[in-house]
Amino acid sequence: MIRASRFVPTLVGAASLAMMVGLWEYVGTRDGSALATVLPPPSRFIAAVASSGFRIGLGSQAVPLSQSIVSTLLRVFAGMSIAFIAAVLTGALLSLSRVATWCLSPILYVLAPIAPIAWIPTAIVIFGISNVTAVFIVFMGVYFILTIATLAEIKRIPTEFLTIADNLGASPFSRWLRVVLPAVLPGVFTLLRTNFIAAWMAVLVAEMVGLRDxxxxxxxxxxxLFNNDLIMFGMAIIGVSGFVVDRLLSVISGRLLWWRI
Known part of the structure; x- marks a missing residue:
């Protein structure tokens, strides 16, 4: 009974989503519906894209839908992975050096509020219109927040943990590797997942500036092309892909980072 109850939220969520899609389809397929012009029903925009073999673009420039999905996922995961590693390393440096904290903390807090979209013109000038630009935008969107979160997680570590490590003869590096790092990883990764939506939106905007896929x-x-069917199809794929990635990050967090203080 308890095991079955675990699936209740999933079933209720799936039912509410199905009801929304069904209502959308019903309203959109009614004759004379003005809404269908702006928001074509799922059966219409899916059929429109399916007629082209799920290839997006014109002529020889058309690319498969799978390529577009994979390209976006690779860009966002690359940017988030680099930002995650850089944030943890920066947090380690700042936690080990008081002078580094004094010098770099003001810079972090000044740059953190800048929206990643604001970095697009600078990124284009430096990297051109390329995959590097998209990865850079994602990186800038999450790096500063993750670094600040890393510092906050380090401050949360009970002093008893560090004291015991010192009493056991741990070196500063060993103490950081075996005590501090495991203590901060779950919290920082949780914030990474929370900021995934911001990173997702950032990479989508970066792809709109001229990338082919x-x-x-x-x-x-x-x-x-003034093609509402293609726009709605793209929005639907973006929503579904983002949901799947968020669930994947949740599974990774639960399986690989199961400890938490």
Missing amino acids: GLGAIIMMGRN
Whole structure:
């Protein structure tokens, strides 16, 4: 009975989503519905994209839908992974050096509020319109927040843990590797998952500035062609892909980072 109850939230969520899609389909397929012009029903925009073999673009420039999805996922995961590693290393440096904290903390708190989208013109000038630009935008969107979170998690570590490590003869590096790092990883990863939506939106906007593939490029293609079917299809794929990635991050957090103080 208890095991069955675990699936109740999933079933209720799936039912509510199905009801929303069904209502959308019903309203959109009614004759004379003005809403269908702006928000075409799922059966219409899926059929429109399926007629082209799920290839997005014109002529020889068309790319498979799978390529667009994979490209976006690789860009966002690359940016988030680099930001995660850099944030943890920066937090380690600041926690080990008081002078480094005095010098770098003001910079972190000044740059953290800047929206990642604001970095796009600078990124284009430096890297051009390329995959590196998209990865850079994702990195800038989460690095500063994760670094600040790492410092906050380090301050949360009970002093008893560090005292015991010192009493056992641990070196500063060994203490950081065996005590501090395991203590901060769960909290920082949780914040990484929370900021995934910001990173996801950042990479989509970066893809709209001229990249040939990616989910953001699908939206831009639909806009340029005044094709609402393509726009709605792109939005649907973005929503589903983002949901799947969020669930994947949740599983990773639960399986690999099961400890927490």
